[in-house]
Amino acid sequence: MTRSAPPVQGTLESALYAEDLEAATRFWRDVMGLDPFQTVPGRHVFFRVAPGQVLLVFNPAATGQPPRPDARLPVPPHGAHGPGHFCLAVAPEQLEPWRTHLIAKGIPIEADFHWPNGARSIYVRDPAGNSIELADPAIWG
Incomplete structure (x- = not known):
């Protein structure tokens, strides 16, 4: 297969x-251990996942x-409604400790x-209903 891009x-x-x-902040910070590094109340919160990943x-x-006409950063409108999905890579030997941690934090395991x-x-x-996979x-492969 030839790459064209x-x-x-x-x-x-x-x-x-x-x-x-x-x-969302309480879940991602206090349960999942991610550090929030930027917040605009009512708009967004950003978390570091790993070096170079947010x-x-x-x-x-x-x-x-839509952004205001005078916006410094004219990011186009975006958004989704309904649950999304996010998967975190976890070393195989850390999945059982994660399961124990989640249960201790009162987070129900939906599937394992x-x-x-x-x-x-x-x-x-x-808390928003998004499917989170470890x-x-x-x-x-």
Whole structure:
């Protein structure tokens, strides 16, 4: 197969949407251990996932609006309604400690299974209803 597009380096940022950004912050900071590094109340909170990787959590009511004509950063409107999905890569030997941690934090495990290739995934929901997966990177070979 011939590539017609220039190469990319990887995923830089991923976005989820949540109307209650305070609940999102508590989940991603206090349960998942991610550090928030930028917040605009009512609009967004951004978290560091790993070096060079960021999770953006936006309030879709705020980001669905077009930028003001005088906006310094004219980011086009965006947003989603309904649950999204986000997957964190976790070393296989850390999945059981994660399961124990999530249960201790009162987070219900929605699914915990092994894929046909033997790799494991654990699924939970964040406060906005997004599907959050913690997975052995081997799920993709």
